[in-house]
Structures are given as structure tokens and as C-alpha cells.
Amino acid sequence: MSIIQKDIPYEFKDASLLDTRSFIGGEWVNGSTNKTFAVLDPEDDELICNVADLTREDTKHAIEVAHKAFLTYRKTPPRERRWLIRKWSDIIKANREDLAAICTLELGKPYTESLVTVDYGTSFLDWFETRIESLGGETIPAARGNNRIVTIRQPQGVVAAITPWNSPIAMITRKIGAAIAAGNTVVCKPAPETPLCAIALGKLFERAGFPKGVFNVVTSSAEGSADIGAEMCENVLVKHLSFTGSTPVGKFLNGECAKSMKRTSMELGGNAPFIVFEDADLDGAAEGLITSKFRSSGQTCVCANRILVHQSVIGRFKGVLQEKLGKSLILGSVWDRKTNFGPLYSSKAVEKVKRHLEDAQSRGAELIMGGIPKSEEGKGPNFIPPTLLVQPKGSASREEMAFSKEETFGPLATLLPFGTEEEAIEYSNNTEAGLAAYFYTQDMSRVWRVAEALEVGMVGVRVGLVSACEMPFGGVGESGAGREGGGSCLEEYTEVKAITFGL
Numbered sequence: 001m002s003i004i005q006k007d008i009p010y011e012f013k014d015a016s017l018l019d020t021r022s023f024i025g026g027e028w029v030n031g032s033t034n035k036t037f038a039v040l041d042p043e044d045d046e047l048i049c050n051v052a053d054l055t056r057e058d059t060k061h062a063i064e065v066a067h068k069a070f071l072t073y074r075k076t077p078p079r080e081r082r083w084l085i086r087k088w089s090d091i092i093k094a095n096r097e098d099l100a101a102i103c104t105l106e107l108g109k110p111y112t113e114s115l116v117t118v119d120y121g122t123s124f125l126d127w128f129e130t131r132i133e134s135l136g137g138e139t140i141p142a143a144r145g146n147n148r149i150v151t152i153r154q155p156q157g158v159v160a161a162i163t164p165w166n167s168p169i170a171m172i173t174r175k176i177g178a179a180i181a182a183g184n185t186v187v188c189k190p191a192p193e194t195p196l197c198a199i200a201l202g203k204l205f206e207r208a209g210f211p212k213g214v215f216n217v218v219t220s221s222a223e224g225s226a227d228i229g230a231e232m233c234e235n236v237l238v239k240h241l242s243f244t245g246s247t248p249v250g251k252f253l254n255g256e257c258a259k260s261m262k263r264t265s266m267e268l269g270g271n272a273p274f275i276v277f278e279d280a281d282l283d284g285a286a287e288g289l290i291t292s293k294f295r296s297s298g299q300t301c302v303c304a305n306r307i308l309v310h311q312s313v314i315g316r317f318k319g320v321l322q323e324k325l326g327k328s329l330i331l332g333s334v335w336d337r338k339t340n341f342g343p344l345y346s347s348k349a350v351e352k353v354k355r356h357l358e359d360a361q362s363r364g365a366e367l368i369m370g371g372i373p374k375s376e377e378g379k380g381p382n383f384i385p386p387t388l389l390v391q392p393k394g395s396a397s398r399e400e401m402a403f404s405k406e407e408t409f410g411p412l413a414t415l416l417p418f419g420t421e422e423e424a425i426e427y428s429n430n431t432e433a434g435l436a437a438y439f440y441t442q443d444m445s446r447v448w449r450v451a452e453a454l455e456v457g458m459v460g461v462r463v464g465l466v467s468a469c470e471m472p473f474g475g476v477g478e479s480g481a482g483r484e485g486g487g488s489c490l491e492e493y494t495e496v497k498a499i500t501f502g503l
């Protein structure tokens with residue numbers, strides 16, 4: 001019998017991937033209290049199912065189990081770890097469609113986009129697999145004479161991972177895959193809105209043949225999340241906390257982890273500028289902006305948030321963008337294969353977009369397309385169409401606009417005019433959250449100048465999408481610390497040990 005309590009237009013090939021239980025030490029458990037929490041379908045806010053609501057005590061148990069597993073797993077030869085990671089990736093690929101359906105169901109992501117998300121998720125495992133056997137140290141001639149120094153890299157121990165709702169597959173493979181590939185064991189707490197993908201990934205992990213306790217999933221309600229986070233920060237068996245989420249929560253967790261000097265990886269908020277210079281290819285820039293701003297309905301931390309267009313081309317750019325938006329984004333049921341633009345994940349997200357839209361309009365921005373739909377338009381409670389505004393020159397200061405201070409995390413794009421390169425850079429850097437930035441120009445000198453001047457961790461030059469398994473993902477300032485993916489992906493989850501030999 002399916003655990004899903006509503007009708008959906010998708011038939012699972014393997015309904016056993018759907019489960020409401022947590023995964024600890026290779027066992028599927030309901031938790032010590034048997035309490036549950038509701039998971040809702042963002043498309044209509046209807047109940048999907050009730051999932052096990054685990055406690056702090058359950059989390060402590062999961063950490064102990066993961067620690068015990070670590071004592072043997074850390075000795076697994078790299079070649080064997082490689083085959084296990086490969087197997088997990090292959091099994092995920094074999095279940096790609098069902099996994100995408102689970103993502104669509106709990107995140108409201110259009111099914112076709114969910115398939116891409118599954119592929120993005122496995123790309124990390126495939127990338128990590130290639131790095132495992134080269135995870136080595138160095139040989140260093142000692143300056144003091146007859147000594148020789150070598151370094152080795154060892155896994156850290158139990159890694160606790162707190163993963164976000166907006167990318168419930170790839171953020172798990174990106175964190176957990178790297179930690180496990182490097183020889184650690186993991187306790188993962190998925191977001192309360194999207195626990196089902198994590199549970200399904202646990203099922204597929206189990207089938208890949210890893211030892212019990214290497215990957216553990218602790219599900220919890222929003223109310224219980226703080227307690228679970230506290231256990232992860234305070235438990236001395238946890239050696240590394242990896243978090244993707246908001247800056248305030250990340251700063252709090254980082255502070256708590258500092259008390260026991262835990263390593264942390266923090267992927268926090270962004271507020272990405274997107275700059276269209278006067279010499280830009282406007283077609284390319286409009287396509288890049290659609291990808292960057294409207295991918296996942298604007299719900300990623302690297303989505304463009306502050307859009308600057310040179311005052312001499314803003315009129316033309318608006319026309320090109322509007323035309324391309326009308327043609328490229330297809331709204332409809334998230335289960336329809338043609339749909340590529342879906343609802344937001346919750347009413348909380350809708351409220352924020354609404355607030356940013358009203359704020360921009362109250363400061364003089366003109367609505368060009370989209371806006372908050374009236375309830376009788378019947379597109380579902382959390383749906384906001386692609387929304388475009390233009391701020392006329394000379395109106396209220398752009399620094400005062402709500403989206404200049406916090407990321408919208410929704411499909412709202414306001415075009416802001418600017419005059420000089422210096423002005424664009426100054427406005428772009430006027431944020432604590434330096435995660436990603438994008439710009440379009442044909443001038444190679446400007447490419448280098450601007451790329452070097454932007455205070456962010458990732459720059460897209462003439463591209464609207466930078467995310468890739470081989471690119472070090474992460475930001476500067478309050479957008480986080482550490483990098484995920486890229487060349488040092490596994491090193492993040494190891495400790496260097498130096499061994500000095502006397503000859």
C-alpha cells in the first residue's frame with residue numbers, strides 16, 4: 001500500500017522507495033515517540049503523508065551508531081569505497097524517474113526539471129568517485145636536515161549534514177557523497193518540507209551495499225529541528241557539521257560548533273548581482289537571466305537577485321527579455337512534461353515575494369509582466385508567475401529596495417538602470433552575502449577587471465548557470481565558508497596528519 005495520501009498522475013515503478021521512516025544503523029525506524037509530522041504538496045497544499053518526527057535522543061543514538069560504523073568504515077580501501085559510490089550512483093540512475101517524481105511531489109518542482117536535478121545529484125557522486133584514489137598527501141624535505149616529513153589525509157569521523165528543501169537530492173549527494181567518499185560516516189537531517197527524497201536516497205544507499213550505519217537519515221518536523229541541530233553541534237562524536245540554508249541559522253550553528261572546534265561547511269544565503277553592460281549581447285544576456293533568475297522558480301541561493309542593466313540598453317533589453325520570457329517558460333501542472341516553471345514551496349515563500357514586489361512598486365518600479373495572481377485564477381495557493389519590473393531612472397534609491405538587502409528566493413526580477421562600471425561594482429559589492437555574481441560584456445579587459453573586483457565566491461561571465469560538480473561551490477563573507485564539489489571536494493572532509501621521520 002502506498003504511503004501517499006492523495007492522487008497523483010504518476011505511477012511509481014518501485015513504490016518501496018516511498019517511506020515515512022528514518023534510517024539509522026541500516027534499520028528503518030519510527031523514532032522513540034512514534035510522533036509524525038505532515039509533508040504537504042506545494043502545488044495544492046494537500047497532505048502527501050506523515051513522516052516520523054525524531055527527537056534529540058534519537059539523533060544522539062544515530063550519531064553513536066554512525067561513530068561505531070566509522071571505526072571500521074574508515075579502514076575501507078579507497079578502491080572499495082570507489083565501487084560503493086559508483087554503485088550508489090548507478091542505482092540512483094536506474095531509479096531516476098521515481099526519484100524525480102518524489103522530488104516533484106514534495107517540492108512542487110516540474111517533473112522535467114526534477115529529472116535534471118537527479119542527474120545533477122548523480123554528477124556529484126560520479127565526480128567524487130574519480131577523486132577517491134588520488135586523495136593523498138605530500139612528501140616534504142625537512143629544512144632542519146636529517147628529517148623527512150610526509151602528510152597523509154584521514155577521514156574526520158561522524159559528519160552531521162543539515163540539508164535544504166530547495167535541492168533535496170543534489171544537496172544530499174553533494175555533502176554526503178563527498179563525506180562518505182573520503183571515508184567518513186554521516187547523520188543527515190533533511191529539511192522538514194522535503195524528507196521523502198532523503199529517505200529514498202537512503203533506500204538506494206542500502207541497496208548499494210554500504211556497511212550499516214555509514215549513512216543515517218534523521219527526519220524531523222520544523223518544531224523539532226532546533227533540538228536536533230543542538231545535538232549535532234554539541235555531541236563530541238560529531239567532527240564536522242555541513243549545512244546549507246539561511247545565513248542567520250548558519251551563523252548560529254557555526255557559533256555553536258566553535259565551542260568544540262568542529263569543522264564546518266556552510267553554504268548560506270546569496271544576493272547575486274546580474275550586470276548587463278552596454279556592449280553585451282542582449283539575446284545571450286536575456287537567456288542567461290532567465291536561467292539564473294527563474295530556474296526553480298527563483299528558489300536557489302545562486303539565483304540573480306539584483307539586476308543591473310546599463311541605462312543606454314535597458315529599454316531594448318526589457319523588450320528582448322519580455323519576449324523570451326513569454327516563449328521559454330511554460331506554466332502548467334508540475335506533472336506535465338512540458339511545464340518548466342512551477343509553484344513556490346510554501347505560503348511563507350509567497351509572502352516574501354509579495355512583500356518584495358510591493359516594496360519595489362512603492363519605490364517607483366513599474367510592473368511589466370506577472371504579479372501576484374488573484375485567488376480566482378486557480379493556479380494553486382503557492383503559485384507566482386514570472387514577474388518583471390523596471391525601475392525608472394531617478395526614482396528611489398535602489399539600495400533601499402527590499403531585494404537589495406535580502407534575497408527574494410522567488411520569480412521576481414526588477415531591472416535597475418546604471419551608468420558606470422564603478423557604480424555597478426559598488427552596488428554589487430554592497431552586500432554581506434557574496435555567493436555568486438553574473439555579468440555580460442564583450443570587452444575582455446572588462447571581463448577580468450569586473451570578475452576580479454566582484455566580492456563573491458563564484459562568477460558567471462556570459463553564463464547564467466555556474467553550478468557544476470567540478471566547480472568549487474561556495475561564497476565569501478556571510479554567504480558561508482568552505483567549498484563543495486570542485487578539485488578539493490574530498491579534502492574538505494579529511495584531516496591532514498604530518499608524520500616526521502628521522503633518517
Ligand SMILES: O=CCCC(=O)O
Nearest residue numbers: 166167300301302467
Ligand atoms: O541553492 C542551492 C544550490 C543550488 C545549486 O547547486 O545550484
